[in-house]
Amino acid sequence: MPLKPEEEAELRYTYDALITLLSDDSAFDAVLHAVFTNIDSKRDGTLDHKELQRYIAETCEEMGLEAPHRSQCRGIFRQLDLNDDNAISTEELGVFLRHFFQEQVAICALKLRPPRRP
Numbered sequence: 392m393p394l395k396p397e398e399e400a401e402l403r404y405t406y407d408a409l410i411t412l413l414s415d416d417s418a419f420d421a422v423l424h425a426v427f428t429n430i431d432s433k434r435d436g437t438l439d440h441k442e443l444q445r446y447i448a449e450t451c452e453e454m455g456l457e458a459p460h461r462s463q464c465r466g467i468f469r470q471l472d473l474n475d476d477n478a479i480s481t482e483e484l485g486v487f488l489r490h491f492f493q494e495q496v497a498i499c500a501l502k503l504r505p506p507r508r509p
C-alpha cells in the first residue's frame with residue numbers, strides 16, 4: 392500500500408534521525424545515557440530485573456500494548472545481559488540499542504520508496 396505524503400515525511404524524518412544517531416557516536420551516547428537513566432530508577436549505574444520489567448511495562452502501556460509476561464521480561468533480560476552477571480551495564484544496553492536502531496533503519500528503508508526523479 393502506498394504511503395500517504397505525511398506518513399512518508401515522518402518516516403523519512405525518522406530514517407534521517409536514526410542514520411545520524413548511528414553515525415555520530417556522541418549523539419548515540421547521549422541517547423543511550425538518556426534511555427539508561429530512564430530505566431535505572433535506583434540510580435546505581437546498572438539495571439536489574441525489576442527495573443527492566445517496570446520499564447518494559449511502562450513502555451508497553453504508553454504504546455497501548457499489553458505488557459509481556461514476567462518470564463518474557465526475564466528472557467529479554469538474559470539476552471541483554473551479555474556477561475551473565477545478572478545486571479545490565481550501559482555498554483550492554485548500548486549493544487542492544489545499536490542493533491535496534493539498525494533494524495529500524497532497515498524497516499524505514501523498506502517502507503520508503505526510492506526518491507523519484509523529475
Ligand SMILES: [Ca+2]
Pocket residue numbers: 471472473474475476477478479480483
Ligand atoms: Ca551484565
